[in-house]
Amino acid sequence: MNSVSADGLRAVSGTDASESERVEQWGGLRLDAFDPKAFRTNAEIAVSKLERYLADSSIRGLTLTDPEILLEKARALMAEPEGRLGGLDEHRLGEILDLYIRTGIQVHSPGYMGRQFSGVVPLAGVVDFVSSVVNQPSSFYEAGQLPRVAECLMADELNRFIGWPQGRFAMITTSGGSLANLTAMLAARNDKLPRFWSEGAFALSGQPRPAIAVGEDAHYSVHRAAGILGIGDDQIVVLPCNGRRQIDIAAVQPTLQAAEDRGLKVFCLVASAGTTSIGAFDSLGELAAIAHARDIWLHVDGTHGASLLVSDALRHKLEGIEDVDSLAWDAHKMMFVPAMCTLLFYKNKEKSYGAFVQEASYVFEKAPDVVTEFDSAEQNFECTKRPMIMGLWVLWALYGPRLFAEKIEYLCQLTGKAHAVLEDEPEFAALHEPEANILCFRYVPSNLPHHRLGDFQVAIRNRIRKEGRFFISKVDIEGLAALRVVMMNHRIHIGHFQALLREIRTVGQSILKEWAAAASENEWAFGACRQPERLRTSV
Numbered sequence: 001m002n003s004v005s006a007d008g009l010r011a012v013s014g015t016d017a018s019e020s021e022r023v024e025q026w027g028g029l030r031l032d033a034f035d036p037k038a039f040r041t042n043a044e045i046a047v048s049k050l051e052r053y054l055a056d057s058s059i060r061g062l063t064l065t066d067p068e069i070l071l072e073k074a075r076a077l078m079a080e081p082e083g084r085l086g087g088l089d090e091h092r093l094g095e096i097l098d099l100y101i102r103t104g105i106q107v108h109s110p111g112y113m114g115r116q117f118s119g120v121v122p123l124a125g126v127v128d129f130v131s132s133v134v135n136q137p138s139s140f141y142e143a144g145q146l147p148r149v150a151e152c153l154m155a156d157e158l159n160r161f162i163g164w165p166q167g168r169f170a171m172i173t174t175s176g177g178s179l180a181n182l183t184a185m186l187a188a189r190n191d192k193l194p195r196f197w198s199e200g201a202f203a204l205s206g207q208p209r210p211a212i213a214v215g216e217d218a219h220y221s222v223h224r225a226a227g228i229l230g231i232g233d234d235q236i237v238v239l240p241c242n243g244r245r246q247i248d249i250a251a252v253q254p255t256l257q258a259a260e261d262r263g264l265k266v267f268c269l270v271a272s273a274g275t276t277s278i279g280a281f282d283s284l285g286e287l288a289a290i291a292h293a294r295d296i297w298l299h300v301d302g303t304h305g306a307s308l309l310v311s312d313a314l315r316h317k318l319e320g321i322e323d324v325d326s327l328a329w330d331a332h333k334m335m336f337v338p339a340m341c342t343l344l345f346y347k348n349k350e351k352s353y354g355a356f357v358q359e360a361s362y363v364f365e366k367a368p369d370v371v372t373e374f375d376s377a378e379q380n381f382e383c384t385k386r387p388m389i390m391g392l393w394v395l396w397a398l399y400g401p402r403l404f405a406e407k408i409e410y411l412c413q414l415t416g417k418a419h420a421v422l423e424d425e426p427e428f429a430a431l432h433e434p435e436a437n438i439l440c441f442r443y444v445p446s447n448l449p450h451h452r453l454g455d456f457q458v459a460i461r462n463r464i465r466k467e468g469r470f471f472i473s474k475v476d477i478e479g480l481a482a483l484r485v486v487m488m489n490h491r492i493h494i495g496h497f498q499a500l501l502r503e504i505r506t507v508g509q510s511i512l513k514e515w516a517a518a519a520s521e522n523e524w525a526f527g528a529c530r531q532p533e534r535l536r537t538s539v
């Protein structure tokens, strides 16, 4: 590394100058915050705490704290006003990291069964840590050379499981599945309604109204994207689901035809590969045939389930994927890397440049050279973008696809076993056969008044979240709340699921007792469950 000969810098790097002299020389700049030795000390504090955290395989739920209390606690850990500050307070750093680690969701515990982000492969976290220190944003090759190269390599690696012709498709990384859905739908709109980008809604006067078609269970980000794109809720054509909560293929043509007859032009159909609610997979091949016959772009929201492609045993869930136009795939879900890491694939590389059209002389070149040709900024929304591929690429480079396939297969099998356990429990009702690693069910004890069925599930979920050993979620299925588990952690085995059912039973029965007591005291019968659970007041 070149040394700089400025006097100040010599003094700073010399061993004779005291800390205060050095800081003095730089007008009070806190050089200790940039000191490589302090960096090592800080990192060692963090690593030893994380090692302990990762080694703890106990069943831990969420310690849900009253936000006011946590705010107070966090405020007390903030620096004193400038001037009264000493050197680095290692003790305080330790306290802050402890607070961070122990509050919030415990993704590495077998008690964590509630959401779709995962306990990460720790090595991916290590790479993320390096990424944060070297800070090489990855929209531009000049800033993040290896991340851009890694994106290209991972595009080819993952496309082996999709099956598009080499060199003709494109993959970008972007900040989350929601943004990937929006970006793909924007590319679709600009492709099918080419004047919209420059003329806006004026381009449409006298034309059929642009519309999108989505399955009943599409993620809310798809509806949000329709709003952002100026499509409007009224132009969202909802395709009904069949009994397995997939888009009902028999209903697609008639629904699209009815939309056309109403004066709508459906330009994009969004299918799901792994719905958020129950993990259902739409029939992609059949949808592609219908969509393309009608000149409709087929986008697949595979943020949750696209990872199943890497498993020989499970790939068939996405049969027909080679025929779709675009695919959103969250690696921060079932590829077990830290959020955010989302991949957006386009079958046709040229169309990946259709989402955004800008000129900006400070970054974009009219005539790309060998370097700028490698930039992705014209395809992705972000200007500065985290080098999110690095964790995934390093895992892939060192372990290969089996690391992911094995864990995904384990989690899906475990969910199947959990379903079998429920089938043997007369007081529990499974709501579907699991397609992947999501399972929804209800606790329906014989002493539950039937009209309280939905409220009861919500009350159980909230009570467990507040004080239980598990973290689960809830979702409405056909308008009625249900309990939902998402198996994201290979530390969970079937005994943990059975323990969860015992906890649900215990918590459920005590809620029923409270409701009965409240009713007998003539309280408003719904009051007990509608009131928010009181949260912890200590942390």
Ligand SMILES: Cc1ncc(COP(=O)(O)O)c(C=O)c1O
Pocket (backbone or CB within 6 Å): 116, 175, 176, 177, 178, 179, 219, 221, 272, 274, 275, 276, 301, 303, 304, 330, 342
């Ligand atoms: C099916 C589906 N689509 C989109 C999203 C949004 O993805 P992200 O949270 O990465 O923005 C989710 C999130 O859970 C999802 O399940």
